[in-house]
Amino acid sequence: MVDSKHAMQHLDEVKPRFVVNEAVEQVAYADRIILNKIDLVSEDELDKLTKRIMHINVMAPIKLAKYGSVDMDFVLGVGGYDLERINSEVLADNSCHGKHQHNIAQGHHEKHHHDHVHDTTVSSVSIVFEGTVDLDEVDDWLERLVEEKGEDLYRMKGILSVTGSNQCYIFQGVHSTLxxxxxxxWEPDEKRINKLVFIGRNLDETALRKGFRGCLA
Structure with missing residues (x-):
């Protein structure tokens, strides 16, 4: 649950180098996000906060609330391997990708005028490729990724189209656990598409795309 009135203050808190901003990290790990006390902020403030949270964690659906009142099904209905949920998470990231880039630039622009540094190092990256993959190659790639970026790679989820299989393959990970x-x-007329989402610190989108492309059959 996020306090809409004070959240930006905590998300923007400047930490010493190599020290994690706890508020940003909590948002990154969340499966569900409730923006509480929305009656205490303006529409513009709420819009900026929502965009900021989506930049950090596009996986988590967001619910608006007053006085902490929210449908319990939203809080309890967390399906780790829910195919439709993972699918919608990746699609949401792609639809907002350009908006995320705009917000990052906007954050840097504000920094120059207000001498205030936003922590934009934690973000979401999505990868979408048609075709099929070699599952062994994907396993090797993800293992190398975890070894190299484990501490900075907070979460990942994906749907894979595997060569020689008529079923999709679902994976998820937290830090070094996969x-x-x-x-x-797959439906007979369904387009087989690989969809992945990564959340972490200082993610190299180009390297991630190149690494996954090497797994295509």
Whole structure:
């Protein structure tokens, strides 16, 4: 649950080098986000806060609330391997990708005028490729990624189209822990698309795309 009145203050708090901003980290790990006390902020403030949170964590659906009142189904209905949820998370990231880049630039612009540094090092990156992948190659790539970026790689989720399988493959990970399982069967006329989302610090989108492209069959 996020206090809409004071959240930006905590998200913008400048930390010493190599010290994690706890508020940013909590948003990055969240499966569900409730923006509480929305009656205490203006529409413009709420819009800026929502965009800031989406830049950090595009996976988590956001619910607006007053006095902490929210449907319990929203809080409890967290499905780690829910295919539709993962699919919507990746699609949401792609639809907002350009907006995220604009907000980053806007944050730097404000820094020059107000001498205030926003922590924009934590962000979301999505990857979408058509075709099929070699699952062993994906496993090796993700293992190398975890070894190199484990501490900075907060979360990842994805849907894979695996060569020789009529089922999609779903995976998710937190730091150095990775899990996966077969999902539903692809429909005969369904376009087989690989969709992945990463949340972390100082993510190199170009390197991530290049690494995954090397797993395509």
């Amino acid at each position: 899990d996966g399982c077969p999902g539903k069967a």
